[in-house]
Amino acid sequence: MKLIIRDAKIIDSQSPFHNKTVDILIVDGLIEKIGTSLPNSEAVEELKFDNLHVSQGWFDSSVSLGEPGFEDRETISNGLSTAAKSGFTAIALQPNSYPIIDNQSQVNFVLNKASGFATQLYPIGALTKESAGKDMAELYDMKKAGAIAFGDYNKSLDNANLLKIALQYVQDFDGLTIAFSQDENIKGNGVANEGIVSTRLGLKGNPNLAEELQIARNLFLLEYTGGKLHIPTVSTKKSVQLIKDAKSNGLNISCSVAVHHLVLTDEKLEGFDTRFKVSPPLRTDSDRKALLKGIKDGTIDMITSDHNPIDIEHKKMEFDGAKNGTIGLESAFGALMTVLPLELVIDKLTSGKARFGIEIQTINEGSKANITLFNPKSKSIFTKANILSKSKNSAFLGTEIQGKVHGILNQGQLILA
Template identity: 75%
Template sequence: MNLIIRKAKIIDTKSPYHNQIVDLKITDGVIEEIGDVVSNNAHYQEFQKENLHLSQGWLDTSVSLGEPGFEDRETIANGLEVAAKSGFTGIALQPNSFPIIDNQSQIHFVKQKASHSATELFPIGALTKNSEGKDLAELYDMRNAGAVAFGDYGKSLANANLLKIGLQYVQDFEGLVMAFAQEETIKGNGVANEGIVSTGLGLKGIPNLAEELMIARNLFLLEYTGGKLHIPTISTAKSVALIKEAKAKGLKVTCSVAVHHLVLTDEKLSTFDTRFKVSPPLRTETDRQALIAGILDDTIDCITADHNPIDIEHKKMEFDLAKNGTIGLESAFGALLTVLPLDKVVEKLTSGYTILSIEKQRIDVNSKANLTLFETTSTWTFTKENILSKSKNSAFLGTSMKGKAIGIYNQGKLVTV
């Protein structure tokens, strides 16, 4: 569709239009004109809203949807609609469906399912067959089919040699390995952060060491093999320090943090509400502040909602037995603006393109229009009415928000809330 967006403030620190209020004229999905006042001689549709802001389209590097196999949790079609209305023009889809996305036919399947959506889907292929950690999956075939990275969602690879071989193998085609970090024997039967809160509640603890030990091991492997490694959803102060040190050495390592680890702490567990059961677990205020500092000094490369829909049968149960995970797309932007400055939020929601080697569109004339629309001043409380996902397992219910995603323009389509 052809569109004119009126009086939008551009948020893009690398754009000559940064912090300017302009009109944008979009023809056949390409930005044709940017100016103070753009004429509408061809009767284009117009979009205007109070306090309207525009940035490059946001990309989430860790989204689970369910389909195929767990359509009761979420479908690809509805999940992409949720992403669009939450401001995301692209999502990297985790392979934790049924069957696991560990071959080229599964990559083709999910890409075909997403082919007509405004939000683009970039599949992550499983690193190991069936994500069992025993044998490498068909990495090269999946890369040729469109996989942007390889990792076993929420599972740490116990076999160090297998990770070593994986890091070496993907260098032939400049592939990216994602390595979730949690040493399972140290985690044991833990369900919450090990500390004062877990002790007081009688919950088995997961020490920070479980994450940090595995990060240290994986960084040693990366130093040995070379290649590119992405460590998703770090959660502790020491993890930030380890990655900062590795970057100083020149290692090609990137990392992400989940929105809930930047906003919430393990104090939320006092009511045993399983909405707050996530992996890695919510940590302490000290860790939360270290993660925010890691964002501000760019040790942490990107922010993810780590959106993981879980059906009610696996979430509304005893804390020890409930599955880990929270949905997060709908609440991501509003939650982040309560703890971080706007420019940094936009930067960290768009840096996934670089990490995943996906072309990033500039806000400039003759560029493809890949845009997120949002406002920054409203204050509100996230409620069930704000949940667009099929699953309702949000850790942010009742949380105060600032600003809202309005929608996106991408693939020649305008999608708004």
């Protein structure tokens, strides 16, 4: 494949062409030449869009797809196609399928299913067998098969000793442990952030304390064991401060935040719309602003869509009984552009690769073409027509977004939205 991308502004702080508007010649999946007004004597295909910007390919550190077992929610094939058209050249797949991805054969299964797609899939192996929180899964075997980290999706490990052993064990092969942090006893039957809104609506509350206590415990364990830990989808002001303090004390800790926690608050629950039922729950505007501050000061390392397709039978029901989760790949960039500056959005959509051990390709001559193409200025309303996922449970339906993703170039393939 030969392709010239015309008049593209490069947003890549690691590239010598950062913030420059140039032409990019791609030959057989490699960036062969970058410059202005590149000649096209061989009638090579050209790609040009208004206000075109390009960056390193984006990475999402938390994506659920369903397959195997829940293909009615999403398949790996359609999920990777959706990710590509949403700007992501790589995703980390959560293990919450059926069966759970807790052994080498399950890792091999999803990798084989994902072979040949432009968007690369990196499996997260379950930390415990069947994500049941009782016995440690086959971590080393999964690592050898291709798992990039280990964690039980949206399940907090009550057994502190098991997490301690896991943190110690994975150091032998430089493994990354993921610890979703929520004290289930304090959460109880809570379905919404405990506060003014939940009280007014009569919904059982899930307090900030449930998250913060568990984060504090997990940080103490990390301090004791060494190794490295990732805390996904933090949602409270105090959580950000705890992680900031841990980093200043030299702990090898990283964390992510979900797009919806940066943009939406628990005020959205006024209509009892289950599209806004997520885990952790949407918090207050004070928490939201603290999360944005944590992004800006570097405490929060990466942003995830926390894409979680749920079938209509488990979403269109009374609030207490509905499953947690929102899809988020399609709306991630556009929603983030309404609350953060462009360069910071790109940084937080790409910086997770280093933490998860994924090869980084800067936009430079001689590099592999791993590129996302987008226009950061275009404004629109996010509608069902924008949803490419099989499930339609988006918390951003009807929301104004900024920016348009044109697609990706990766693995020698050009995928356009």
